[in-house]
Amino acid sequence: MRSAFGYGVIAVLLLGGIAGGWYWWDVARFVESTDDAFVQADISAVSPKIQGYVREVRVSDNQLVKAGDVLVVIDDREFLSKLDQAHANARVQHAAIAMLETRRTWQEAVIEQASAAVASAEAELQRAGLDFARQRDLLKTDIASRQKYETADADKRKAEAALARTGAALVAERDQLAVLDAQREQEKAKLDQAEATFRLAQNDVDDTVIRAPVDGVIGNKGVQVGQLVKPGTLLLALVPLPHVYVVANFKETQLAGMRPGQRVRLTVDAFPGATLHGFIESFAPASGALFSLLPPENATGNFTKIVQRVPVRIALLPDEPLRPQLRPGLSAVVHVDIREGVSVAVAGPGLTR
Numbered sequence: 001m002r003s004a005f006g007y008g009v010i011a012v013l014l015l016g017g018i019a020g021g022w023y024w025w026d027v028a029r030f031v032e033s034t035d036d037a038f039v040q041a042d043i044s045a046v047s048p049k050i051q052g053y054v055r056e057v058r059v060s061d062n063q064l065v066k067a068g069d070v071l072v073v074i075d076d077r078e079f080l081s082k083l084d085q086a087h088a089n090a091r092v093q094h095a096a097i098a099m100l101e102t103r104r105t106w107q108e109a110v111i112e113q114a115s116a117a118v119a120s121a122e123a124e125l126q127r128a129g130l131d132f133a134r135q136r137d138l139l140k141t142d143i144a145s146r147q148k149y150e151t152a153d154a155d156k157r158k159a160e161a162a163l164a165r166t167g168a169a170l171v172a173e174r175d176q177l178a179v180l181d182a183q184r185e186q187e188k189a190k191l192d193q194a195e196a197t198f199r200l201a202q203n204d205v206d207d208t209v210i211r212a213p214v215d216g217v218i219g220n221k222g223v224q225v226g227q228l229v230k231p232g233t234l235l236l237a238l239v240p241l242p243h244v245y246v247v248a249n250f251k252e253t254q255l256a257g258m259r260p261g262q263r264v265r266l267t268v269d270a271f272p273g274a275t276l277h278g279f280i281e282s283f284a285p286a287s288g289a290l291f292s293l294l295p296p297e298n299a300t301g302n303f304t305k306i307v308q309r310v311p312v313r314i315a316l317l318p319d320e321p322l323r324p325q326l327r328p329g330l331s332a333v334v335h336v337d338i339r340e341g342v343s344v345a346v347a348g349p350g351l352t353r
Contacts, residue, residue, distance in 0.1 A: 032258060032336045037248035039330040044214060044238040046071060049207040051230045054223055063218045068211050072223055072235055076208040083205050086198040093191035100184045107177050114170040121166045125159035216240040242324040245316065248334040249288060249309040257338030264314050269331040277317050284311040
């Protein structure tokens, strides 16, 4: 009786060992797994761009919001005053440019008047020159008196002086036109500066209303009405649920057969007995140690070799029923069957041998 029982136990153990060995040979040795894995999401930290006192907080903890929804409103009275001031400065510069345009039009009329005066002086000089030549010829024949000759000579000289004077006046008026053009360009530059200041003031007014950048759930809300906030102050966090993923930190010795696109089976500690499915999306460009605050420096002191871990990003299938219930930070256990080829198309660089 004892012999039969002993043989039975030995047979069961032998069959179990054979089944276990067969499972290891056919399945287990091709599965890479790790429990160093966590659910994560691209959490948006919401901060103000300006300094001011909070006037309204329109959301509460764990509230679902849509992209564009108003989260926080900062008191905008000071910024509206600066906007009005910038608008007034821009209007002043517009008026200055309009005045210079009017002065330029008037200056063009003055230049035309000066040009007409030059033309008149040229005609008068031509007449005086002809009269002088005639009196000079008559004086040679003693027909004209010397007094008329001298008068004609004086008239010619006065006509030459008048032409020089009107010509100089024309040049001066044209130079004044160039001065007006330079002043107009200067005022245009001031207008551009005033309009830029106006746009900045408008941006500040717009930034008093803080909106949700993406769809998600409000978390870590620390802002209160009346609080003085500054650029960089963390007001709240926006978690883009249910758009989560898993980051699994595999040992460097496990990566040889892993490729982007391979299917992944995983479990989450918060939901025991439930299995989720996904695929490898990408590999980190370096091990986690190199991205730490104090990266290891192995060239100094004694060296102890430590197996490094590389973060692997895993995307969940969109039809997973548990996906809406997952929260960033939950622990997971990940299994990758490296016998499978790339079964899901994945864009981006991966780990290659």
